Amino acid sequence: MNIVKRIIYNYGIPIIGCLCHNRNRYVNVIYYHDIVDDKGYSFMQTNFELFKKQMEYIASKGYETVRFDDLKTEVDERYDSKRIIIAFDDGWKSNYTRIYELMKSLGLKYNIYLAVKEIGVNPDYLTWDEVRKMHNEGMVGFGAHSYTHPDMSDISKIDLEVEFTKADAIFEEQLGYKPMDFCYPFGTYSEESNEYISSHLSYKRIYTSRMMYSYRQNGKLIFGRNGISNDESFGVFKAKLKGYFNVWRTIIR
Ligand SMILES: [Zn+2]
Structure with a gap:
């Protein structure tokens, strides 16, 4: 990233986002691997000490963290400046071995999409x-992330x-419920894949990697x-935590 882009990214977007953040409509989701x-x-590997500092910050600011299971109605999905979804892609071992006790001690719930x-x-x-x-103890929600983790931009x-x-x-056999949340592998998708999944499959929420470009379809x-x-x-x-990076939708809508 050159210096101009870096300045825009580090300061320009947050400032515009701060001015426009009342346009956020859906609960903010941050994600890791x-x-x-x-x-x-x-985005693929986050240093533990850095992650810990970020989680301690979230806990210290009094955010309510929610599991997918907590999103029961459309009201639950609405933006709230003090509510956040923390998610992890793929199902890496460290999501249990390295962070579970930390998250429990901070009282932070989180979610994992399973490949x-x-x-x-x-x-x-x-x-x-x-x-x-993790699920039975009420701390972690789970979502679908396909079987072989393919690029789904061409459905x-x-x-x-x-x-x-x-x-x-397999998810249902192991966990006892159907996943209501689906995340695209690699975050890649197309209008055709959105149309297929939203009209043919039973997921309630379909997650992309596009910063808060959120809307309802089917x-x-x-x-x-x-x-x-x-x-x-x-x-x-x-x-990002405050939703200030959601300027894309803010500017075009
Ligand atoms: Zn993935």
Whole structure:
């Protein structure tokens, strides 16, 4: 990122977002992937000490953190400056081993989208016992993230039976309920994939990686999210937390 873009990103967007944040309509979602002890990398790996500092900040500011299970009505999905969804993509092992006790001690609930093929099989990922424990203790909500984690921008190339039917059947068998939340692998999607999933599948919310470009389609919520990068400043983190990065929708609507 060159210096001009960096200034716009670090200061311009947060300032515009701050001025326009009353246009936020849906609860703000921030998301991570793996939490690591080494220095971390971009959106994929977040350093534990940095993550801890961010979570302590959220707890100290009195945010209410919600699980997917808490989003029962459209009222629950509305924007509230003191409510936040913390989410993790894929189901990395560290989402239990490294952060579960920390999150419990801070009283922060969170959510994980599971790439089902890896769960209980790949040692870098969670086991179903860990998933059930976190869910049963009321701290962590779970959502779908396909079976093999393919790029879904061209839905015609997707094996729907495997990525949705099979993945959700395993999810339900292991957890006892159908996932109501689906997150695109890689965050990639198209108008066609949104149309297919929102009209044919039973998920209530479909999450992209597009910063808070959220709207309803076929009665489902197409939900933008704020990725938290290991390499961004604490100021940018705070601005994302407040929904100040949701300027895309703010400007065009
Ligand atoms: Zn993923």
